[in-house]
Amino acid sequence: MPSRSPEAGTYLPLTPPVFHVLISLADGSKHGYAILKEIEERTAGKVLLSAGTLYPIIKRLLNDGLIDETDDRPARDDERRRYYRLTSFGRQVAVAEAERLAGVLESARSKKLVRNPRDDRNDEGPAAGRPVNGISLIGLPDRRAGSASATVQTDAETILADIEQAAARLL
Numbered sequence: 001m002p003s004r005s006p007e008a009g010t011y012l013p014l015t016p017p018v019f020h021v022l023i024s025l026a027d028g029s030k031h032g033y034a035i036l037k038e039i040e041e042r043t044a045g046k047v048l049l050s051a052g053t054l055y056p057i058i059k060r061l062l063n064d065g066l067i068d069e070t071d072d073r074p075a076r077d078d079e080r081r082r083y084y085r086l087t088s089f090g091r092q093v094a095v096a097e098a099e100r101l102a103g104v105l106e107s108a109r110s111k112k113l114v115r116n117p118r119d120d121r122n123d124e125g126p127a128a129g130r131p132v133n134g135i136s137l138i139g140l141p142d143r144r145a146g147s148a149s150a151t152v153q154t155d156a157e158t159i160l161a162d163i164e165q166a167a168a169r170l171l
Contacts, residue, residue: 069084
């Protein structure tokens with residue numbers, strides 16, 4: 001694991017909304033509304049932040065030096081929009097959080113709470129991603145329990161996919 005600034009660890013764990021904002025800025029500068037829309041699209045509508053949530057986060061991230069306001073903007077854009085970009089330190093914090101969450105999910109996999117998406121086995125039970133006695137892998141009732149062939153896509157698996165995509169964007 002790459003070494004991180006000791007300061008980056010002091011910001012962990014990040015709240016999910018803060019982490020989503022940092023992920024959103026990992027591939028370039030954006031204005032507030034674009035951040036909200038990118039998060040909504042990337043999470044397929046599962047994470048919806050309001051302006052009342054986003055702008056206090058932005059203020060905190062600016063104060064903590066994780067993001068900067070930038071004057072770089074498209075030529076034909078509303079001058080009132082403020083654009084934000086991830087700082088080098090903000091990227092370190094986001095990478096550290098992605099690594100932390102990847103470790104948590106690896107622990108969940110080792111306990112068979114989450115199937116390994118790289119595991120192509122067709123065996124029965126939790127590792128195969130199937131409900132057991134009507135219970136999905138994260139302990140919630142499976143609404144499709146009547147269908148023997150239904151595969152359960154858990155929230156944890158969705159989070160894992162988001163983390164893996166975020167880590168790829170951050171590195």
